[in-house]
Amino acid sequence: MTKPENGRRIPVKLHRQTALIRVNDPLLAEELLARKSLARRIVGRLSPTVLLVAPESETFVLEELRRMGHSPRPARGEGDSGP
Amino acid sequence: MSALGDRSNGAGEVREEACAADVFRRGLLERSKAGLVEIAAAIGLDTSGGVRELVERILQANRDAASLASRVLALDPAAGWGLALLVASKRSEWPADAWREAMLSLGADARETWTLLGGLGLAVLVDRLETAQPAPPGQKPQKPCERPFETLSSATLILVPEEILKLGLGRIRLPHAQSTTTRVRQVREADAMDRLLRLSALWQLVDAAPPRISQSGVLFKRDLDRLEKAQTLAGPAPEAPLQMPRPVEFWLDLAWSIGLVRPEPDGDRILPARYDFWEENAFHLDQMIAIAWLSPESSAPVSPEVRRDAALRTALILRLAGAMGDEWVACADLADALASSRARSSLLSAESPAARSARGKAIRKSSNRDEQVRTVEAVLLEQAYSLGLVRTAEAALGEEPLVSLSALGRYALGLGPPPAPPQPFEKFLYVQPNFEIIAYRQGLNAYLLGQLARFADWVRLDAAVTLSVTQESVYRGLESGLSPAAIAAFLDRHAARPAAAAFTEALADWSRRRERVIFHPSAALLEFARPEDLEAALSLWSEDARPERINDRLLLVEDDSSIPYHAFRLTGSRDYRKPSEACVHVQPDGVTLELDPARSDLLIDAELERLAEPSGSNSRSGASPNDPGARTYRITPRSLGSALRAGMTAGGIDEWFRRRTEKPAPASVRLLLLGLDRARGRKSLKAGREWVLRASSPEIIDGLLMYPETASRLGERLGPRAVSASVRDLPELAKTLAALGYDLENELRLENGDDDSDLA
Numbered sequence: 001m002t003k004p005e006n007g008r009r010i011p012v013k014l015h016r017q018t019a020l021i022r023v024n025d026p027l028l029a030e031e032l033l034a035r036k037s038l039a040r041r042i043v044g045r046l047s048p049t050v051l052l053v054a055p056e057s058e059t060f061v062l063e064e065l066r067r068m069g070h071s072p073r074p075a076r077g078e079g080d081s082g083p
Numbered sequence: 084m085s086a087l088g089d090r091s092n093g094a095g096e097v098r099e100e101a102c103a104a105d106v107f108r109r110g111l112l113e114r115s116k117a118g119l120v121e122i123a124a125a126i127g128l129d130t131s132g133g134v135r136e137l138v139e140r141i142l143q144a145n146r147d148a149a150s151l152a153s154r155v156l157a158l159d160p161a162a163g164w165g166l167a168l169l170v171a172s173k174r175s176e177w178p179a180d181a182w183r184e185a186m187l188s189l190g191a192d193a194r195e196t197w198t199l200l201g202g203l204g205l206a207v208l209v210d211r212l213e214t215a216q217p218a219p220p221g222q223k224p225q226k227p228c229e230r231p232f233e234t235l236s237s238a239t240l241i242l243v244p245e246e247i248l249k250l251g252l253g254r255i256r257l258p259h260a261q262s263t264t265t266r267v268r269q270v271r272e273a274d275a276m277d278r279l280l281r282l283s284a285l286w287q288l289v290d291a292a293p294p295r296i297s298q299s300g301v302l303f304k305r306d307l308d309r310l311e312k313a314q315t316l317a318g319p320a321p322e323a324p325l326q327m328p329r330p331v332e333f334w335l336d337l338a339w340s341i342g343l344v345r346p347e348p349d350g351d352r353i354l355p356a357r358y359d360f361w362e363e364n365a366f367h368l369d370q371m372i373a374i375a376w377l378s379p380e381s382s383a384p385v386s387p388e389v390r391r392d393a394a395l396r397t398a399l400i401l402r403l404a405g406a407m408g409d410e411w412v413a414c415a416d417l418a419d420a421l422a423s424s425r426a427r428s429s430l431l432s433a434e435s436p437a438a439r440s441a442r443g444k445a446i447r448k449s450s451n452r453d454e455q456v457r458t459v460e461a462v463l464l465e466q467a468y469s470l471g472l473v474r475t476a477e478a479a480l481g482e483e484p485l486v487s488l489s490a491l492g493r494y495a496l497g498l499g500p501p502p503a504p505p506q507p508f509e510k511f512l513y514v515q516p517n518f519e520i521i522a523y524r525q526g527l528n529a530y531l532l533g534q535l536a537r538f539a540d541w542v543r544l545d546a547a548v549t550l551s552v553t554q555e556s557v558y559r560g561l562e563s564g565l566s567p568a569a570i571a572a573f574l575d576r577h578a579a580r581p582a583a584a585a586f587t588e589a590l591a592d593w594s595r596r597r598e599r600v601i602f603h604p605s606a607a608l609l610e611f612a613r614p615e616d617l618e619a620a621l622s623l624w625s626e627d628a629r630p631e632r633i634n635d636r637l638l639l640v641e642d643d644s645s646i647p648y649h650a651f652r653l654t655g656s657r658d659y660r661k662p663s664e665a666c667v668h669v670q671p672d673g674v675t676l677e678l679d680p681a682r683s684d685l686l687i688d689a690e691l692e693r694l695a696e697p698s699g700s701n702s703r704s705g706a707s708p709n710d711p712g713a714r715t716y717r718i719t720p721r722s723l724g725s726a727l728r729a730g731m732t733a734g735g736i737d738e739w740f741r742r743r744t745e746k747p748a749p750a751s752v753r754l755l756l757l758g759l760d761r762a763r764g765r766k767s768l769k770a771g772r773e774w775v776l777r778a779s780s781p782e783i784i785d786g787l788l789m790y791p792e793t794a795s796r797l798g799e800r801l802g803p804r805a806v807s808a809s810v811r812d813l814p815e816l817a818k819t820l821a822a823l824g825y826d827l828e829n830e831l832r833l834e835n836g837d838d839d840s841d842l843a
Contacts, residue, residue, distance in 0.1 A: 009650060009651055009652040010611065010616045010619055010620050010650060010651050010652065011611070011612055011616065011651075011652045011654045012609050012610065012611055012616070012620065012651045012652070012653060012654065013609075013610040013653070013654050013655040013656070013657075014607065014608075014609060014610075014646075014653060014655070014656040014657070015607065015608040015609075015610060015657050015659065015684065015685055016605075016607050016643065016656065016657065016658045016659065017605045017606075017607075017658050017659045017660045018603070018605070018606050018607070018608055018659045018685065019602075019603065019604055019605065019606070019659070020602075020603040020606050020639070021600060021601070021602055021603075022600075022601040022602075022603065022639075023599060023600050023601075024598060024599050024600075025599070028599060028600070043685075043686050043689040043690075044685055044686070044688060044689045046608075046633050046634060046637055046685070047633045047634045047637075050633050050634075050639070052685055052686070052689075054686070055659045055660065055686075058602075058604050061602070062602060065600060065602070070599065070600045071554070071558050071593075071596055071597045071600070072597075072600040072601065072602040073558075073561070073562070073597045073598060073600070073601050073602065074562065074601075074602050074603075074604060075601055075602065075603040075604070075606065075641055
């Protein structure tokens with residue numbers, strides 16, 4: 001890990017505990033947004049493949065993704081539980 | 084329920100030890116000084132000094148292992164059994180009622196034994212803190228050692244010094260076995276894997292659908308029914324002498340006690356332990372199970388029936404421990420001993436006649452030989468056998484069963500070496516083309532079983548067990564950290580022949596499908612003012628640990644502890660688990676909303692776009708930390724109409740204003756909302772021409788509004804010195820005013836009958 005070259009501290013805003021869906025294809029993101037029940041819980045599209053999920057909607061969104069036939073992989077190191 | 088806390092980890096054990104010693108000290112401190120002097124004298128200590136000095140002297144004597152061992156060896160046999168109960172179950176405390184019941188089963192007088200142990204400083208009685216009842220008003224609380232021993236319940240614990248547990252059963256007198264024999268045939272022992280397979284099956288079932296605990300502290304019936312239908316958990320145990328009546332609750336009780344399943348924090352569900360439970364506990368699992376079974380109490384959500392004979396378990400196992408390794412005891416003889424012990428103890432009991440009479444019926448019933456045989460068989464042939472703690476045989480064909488401790492049973496009690504490990508059997512499984520795995524039990528051990536259970540589901544537990552590999556089971560394995568390559572490598576190492584290509588392709592395909600959608604439940608995002616800042620920040624991480632770029636100003640950091648805060652100047656921080664903050668300013672017109680870039684979050688754009696239209700040069704990529712110009716939005720009838728059609732309500736919009744602007748919805752927004760409220764019909768405003776009469780003082784207006792002939796011709800008061808009047812009434816009003824001595828100055832010089840029609 002290095003320091004910024006000119007010693008200037010970089011201004012940054014930190015967003016903690018955000019819930020995101022990351023897909024490997026923009027078309028898949030479109031497919032998710034076309035699902036009304038899911039779209040209501042998606043409050044932003046941060047990039048073509050990253051969707052911002054409304055807080056406290058994680059369980060619903062995960063279940064809805066599974067109902068759509070997807071198998072979302074929980075990101076490692078974030079809220080691990082169970083086997 | 085233990086008064087001494089959780090025993091789950093190393094740090095906890097250190098605290099526990101200190102805590103157990105403190106509780107033992109508390110028990111000694113509850114004794115009178117005379118009682119402490121007697122104890123000190125009995126064990127040859129100095130009897131001078133105060134209570135605290137005497138207590139510390141007794142504790143010090145108990146810490147001396149050599150002295151303690153010689154004192155324990157010299158004990159009366161029954162007192163030795165009393166200690167052996169605690170040592171066998173590896174617990175320094177037992178509920179007083181369970182200990183009394185176990186002593187009764189051993190044919191000893193519990194009260195006398197307690198008196199003896201207490202008199203030597205080897206046991207104390209304490210009330211559990213969480214169940215201690217305050218004394219009635221005006222009465223001194225009665226200490227447990229002052230109460231009749233027969234009346235003590237599970238709210239009181241009998242404690243022994245921790246040091247006694249370290250002595251082990253080998254240095255404590257054990258009860259004599261009944262008549263034994265060494266000539267037996269048909270020796271049978273439970274399959275070493277069966278108990279682990281049942282627990283593993285339960286672990287998978289709990290993971291697939293966590294059962295719920297009802298208000299009464301047991302499983303909901305539908306969950307229990309579901310588990311009872313699972314053959315892998317509740318099916319008959321192969322070649323067991325007797326089948327358990329409640330297998331699901333029996334295994335659940337054990338799984339709960341060893342930490343394989345656990346209660347949901349702040350919830351009512353039962354959750355599985357993490358997959359690494361199997362790796363971490365593979366070596367000691369059998370011993371953990373044995374100790375859990377010998378424990379006199381449990382907090383597991385099972386019906387009391389399952390643990391009805393819990394106190395008897397240790398007593399019966401101790402009777403078997405008194406026999407030599409090749410000696411066998413008949414269940415019937417154990418039952419006879421139990422019946423006579425109970426009958427004798429009832430006669431020796433110092434209970435009141437009334438209490439003895441009430442207990443007599445129960446004792447007589449429990450002294451019934453058939454009943455006792457049934458009880459002994461349930462404990463030994465159903466439970467202890469399935470845990471591998473005892474083995475069975477018969478003296479001759481068709482005779483009643485004989486039992487003895489198995490090698491595992493002796494090891495679990497600390498009376499023998501660990502059982503010899505099975506011969507290595509490396510290639511013990513076959514991967515079938517239908518994605519089933521056949522595994523021979525001889526090749527399994529707790530570690531391999533845990534590994535298999537991560538990515539395959541138990542289907543049948545026959546002589547060879549069958550597992551099924553499905554998309555869901557593979558996902559479970561991947562979620563636990565396995566990769567398709569690791570699964571394939573495991574199977575290659577242990578399979579007698581390589582898996583079909585279709586199998587390995589399916590593993591890879593399922594893995595790829597799983598990578599299509601990744602869910603981040605609690606990611607950290609870093610938002611930069613400019614793309615150049617993001618590029619500069621990326622160089623702060625090493626190549627292999629760089630966060631992911633979301634767009635030209637956002638980075639996704641999976642592990643927020645890796646953020647180099649020293650290189651950053653935080654312009655804002657927002658935790659999305661907390662309620663949203665106010666970050667919008669309302670302009671005086673009430674419909675122009677200005678976003679505060681320093682306080683805004685990623686949700687606000689979506690919220691604003693639902694009820695307002697962007698105005699000016701707004702960006703959609705989120706608020707910028709150093710954005711010099713705040714972004715603005717404008718609420719219009721069209722934008723509000725869209726919000727209402729999308730399901731927002733006037734109340735919801737007002738709540739949004741209060742949350743995001745810290746003020747209620749402005750009047751102009753409420754005006755628009757009222758206009759859009761079709762349910763109340765179209766609103767109309769009335770327009771008309773009216774005169775305004777102004778007076779030099781409020782008193783004149785007051786009088787005009789009160790005087791009948793003027794009041795009837797005046798309209799609404801507009802201020803302290805102004806009132807409205809209809810154009811039509813003006814001539815008459817002027818006449819009346821003239822009669823009263825006032826002139827009306829008509830600035831517009833309008834004549835009588837001028838038009839006052841509505842302008843609307």
